[in-house]
Amino acid sequence: MEISLTKIGKDIKNYRLEAGMSQEDLSLICGIDRGQLSRIESGEVLGVTYLTIEKILNSLGRTIEYVEIEKKKEIVNLKPFVKWAGGKTQLLSVIEKNMPKEFNTYFEPFVGGGALLFKLQPQKFYINDLNEELILVYKCFETDSLFNALKKELIKHENNHSEDYYYKIREEDRYELFKTYPIYVRAARVVYLNKACFNGLYRVNKSGYFNVPFGKKKTIKCFDRENFEEIRKFFKTHKPIITNSDFETAVKDAKKGDFIYFDPPYDVLDNKKTFTSYDKDSFTKNDQIRLANLFKDLSKKGVYLMLSNHNTSFICELYKDFNIKVIPAKRMINSKADKRGDVEEVLITNYE
Numbered sequence: 269m270e271i272s273l274t275k276i277g278k279d280i281k282n283y284r285l286e287a288g289m290s291q292e293d294l295s296l297i298c299g300i301d302r303g304q305l306s307r308i309e310s311g312e313v314l315g316v317t318y319l320t321i322e323k324i325l326n327s328l329g330r331t332i333e334y335v336e337i338e339k340k341k342e343i344v345n346l347k348p349f350v351k352w353a354g355g356k357t358q359l360l361s362v363i364e365k366n367m368p369k370e371f372n373t374y375f376e377p378f379v380g381g382g383a384l385l386f387k388l389q390p391q392k393f394y395i396n397d398l399n400e401e402l403i404l405v406y407k408c409f410e411t412d413s414l415f416n417a418l419k420k421e422l423i424k425h426e427n428n429h430s431e432d433y434y435y436k437i438r439e440e441d442r443y444e445l446f447k448t449y450p451i452y453v454r455a456a457r458v459v460y461l462n463k464a465c466f467n468g469l470y471r472v473n474k475s476g477y478f479n480v481p482f483g484k485k486k487t488i489k490c491f492d493r494e495n496f497e498e499i500r501k502f503f504k505t506h507k508p509i510i511t512n513s514d515f516e517t518a519v520k521d522a523k524k525g526d527f528i529y530f531d532p533p534y535d536v537l538d539n540k541k542t543f544t545s546y547d548k549d550s551f552t553k554n555d556q557i558r559l560a561n562l563f564k565d566l567s568k569k570g571v572y573l574m575l576s577n578h579n580t581s582f583i584c585e586l587y588k589d590f591n592i593k594v595i596p597a598k599r600m601i602n603s604k605a606d607k608r609g610d611v612e613e614v615l616i617t618n619y620e
């Protein structure tokens with residue numbers, strides 16, 4: 269929702285002057301670009317959200333009742349557009365309760381289906397995943413032309429859906445020219461396969477080819493129209509940084525006061541097979557160690573950190589210097605129904 273009252277801009281300017289701050293000071297504190305701040309103060313508020321206004325007011329220690337009311341109306345529920353192994357939808361309330369009260373930029377280097385991202389809808393955010401095909405879907409929410417092309421392609425998949433069609437589309441990543449396909453085509457393929465495959469699993473073989481069998485559904489709804497439009501609006505106003513790299517590279521810009529939520533592939537439970545191969549190179553014990561070392565370095569820099577994993581002795585040992593909370597969880601994605609049982613997870617933070 270856009271702001272119609274230019275009075276808010278004047279109020280912000282007055283509050284800032286009363287606080288003895290320059291625009292530059294305020295921009296540094298609230299993390300909003302100085303140019304944008306200046307436009308807001310002079311009443312140019314096209315495309316500015318109430319959440320942004322609230323952030324500025326918070327930095328000045330002020331509230332405006334009208335802004336509070338409008339901000340509440342502005343938050344719409346967004347949902348992940350794919351079902352993803354390790355998705356955090358069921359743990360969201362525990363995660364939210366354990367978040368830092370305030371932070372600047374949000375980083376999610378293992379974004380997967382983005383359950384927490386869509387719940388939080390942060391102002392400024394970086395998202396990343398090593399899975400190139402998945403990240404192409406996020407990229408399609410960046411521009412109207414990609415977004416419209418993605419929707420058209422998804423509707424085509426819905427209309428053509430059948431077992432033969434599924435296997436024909438699944439086959440495409442074996443083609444030599446696959447990586448040269450338009451990104452909306454590859455993005456639509458991932459979403460379609462996710463909806464039409466067995467149990468919404470993303471799994472590739474040793475050569476990196478998607479190999480989940482057909483899910484036997486007669487008809488497919490590839491996307492929730494309303495949710496898609498809302499995600500597009502959210503990305504349009506927030507302009508996220510979207511990357512496809514290893515987690516270490518993905519958080520290199522994190523600074524003191526930022527918040528990173530790490531949700532890596534799970535450590536293997538003792539005596540159990542855990543799903544860890546989202547990509548052809550699965551996440552090894554060495555990767556877990558590399559992540560724990562990064563966690564320690566970032567903690568020294570003053571970045572707020574939260575990490576989820578299984579409650580294994582290996583993970584608890586790696587993070588023994590931090591706060592560890594044990595939480596019960598249910599594993600939803602497993603090819604065998606009897607293995608979708610209860611497991612313990614840990615939520616690790618570097619703050620109280």
Ligand SMILES: C[S@@+](CC[C@H](N)C(=O)[O-])C[C@H]1O[C@@H](n2cnc3c(N)ncnc32)[C@H](O)[C@@H]1O
Nearest residue numbers: 352354355356378380381383398514515531546
């Ligand atoms: C547990 S899932 C994240 C689930 C996500 N929080 C959600 O709600 O759907 C882990 C993700 O890490 C990604 N991944 C695996 N290795 C990675 C790496 N080295 N760097 C970044 N991402 C990686 C996988 O592709 C997968 O999407």
